Amino acid sequence: MITALFAPAVSAQNQSEQPTDDEDHTYRIVQGDQSFEVRPIEGDVPVEEFYDYRYPYQDRDNPSWGRSFSSQGTIPLQQDSTSILMLYEGPNGVSLIAIHDKYHENPENGTAGSSVSFQLTGLPENGEWAVIDDDYDWRNETVEKDDIHQLSVDHRAGAAGNDGEPPEGVDARLSWVWTTGRSDGMAYRGLGGEDVSITIDPAFNGNSYHRYGDDRRPDEDPDDPEEGEEYNGTIDDWQVISATDGGEDYKRIWFDSLEQEVQIETIPESEPVTASISGPDQATAGQNVTFAANASTDSVDSYEWTVDGTPVESTNGSALTHAFDEAGTAEVNVTVSSADQRATASKTVEVGEAEAEAETQATGDSTPGFGAGAAILALGAVILLAARRVGS
Secondary structure, three states, X not given: XXXXXXXXXXXXXXXXXXXXXXXXXXXXXXXXXXXXEEOOEEOOOOHHHHHOEEOOOOOOOOHHHOOOOEEOOOHHHOOOOEEEEEEEEEOOEEEEEEEEOOOOOOHHHOOOOOEEEEEEEOOOOOOEEEEEEOOHHHHOOOOOOOOEEEEOHHHXXXXXXXXXXXXXXXXXXXXXXXXXXOOEEEEEEOOOOOOOEEEEEEEEHHHOOOOOOOOOOOOOOOOOOOOOHHHOOOOOEEEEEEEEHHHOEEEEEEOOOOXXXXXXXXXXXXXXXXXXXXXXXXXXXXXXXXEEEEEOOOOOXXXXXXXXXXEEOOOOOXXXXXXXXXXXXXXXXXXXXXXXXXXXXXXXXXXXXXXXXXXXXXXXXXXXXXOHHHHHHHHHHHHHHHHHHHHO
């Protein structure tokens, strides 16, 4: 089910930045039988500012920075007990953003925190981590660790640290835990290529790689069964945020499952359909000749044939067998239709006279004023006359 919730787009402040070389691409997200086109939220600031991750160790000299340990730039898009995916297009390109739960300035107004793990494969080779929420544990050795972020060797750009290797064949395993009234998430930049295909294998709540307040791994740090209910909430919905109306609004799309994999990919630009006609350049009036339509795609919906502008039925669509009525120059056209594209091809054919007419005309030209029968009678008379003269 797709439901649109329209609201003012998240605003972004202007900032001087080098323009990106990324071309415009169309994206889709697929989970099982669900497949839908997704448009990036557009902004004028880098994704780091759009996400606006706040934690006190990032800017100790700025007391207004706060201790939210959450994304404050995306609060208008966040919902309690809900994870969201979105694409954001800023001056440095297109980024994939994931945010879990909703930040509340007063934690008592929020729902209990939870835990989520994502295993990501297919991350663009030239991409980078713009935000890993929370990555403060790598910046300050005195802070007790909570989240686990395991990044493969080829996908550590932009990260402040690494917690070990992810499973074999996986580019990154990000595992988050958070408390009441906070959010967690990430932003990965570099989705501007033509062949993006990222897979997310999710594990929500008790299926997460690690979970506070859970005693299934009590001896493995940082799982901690002593933690209380503030970490034992649940994520109940998984949504996609997609821009609408030229980026001025957005809509929410609900995934059917919290367990099935999700693919984020570019939709290939369809090449224009082209058509051509193969067949004879010459024909004889009254005799059948066959023409074949050739298209640059296999997914052709229909073929429309005309001869000198008059529609002609074809028995098998891509081929036309036709007898021209009279001699002269004829034009054969075919229009090929595929999805929302059409292409037309033309072929000029020189049509000669029928064989009987041609023979009659040829004989008439050699014996003006006489038909074939008269010529034979005349020849017989000449032979008879010659025989009589010999006999006399």
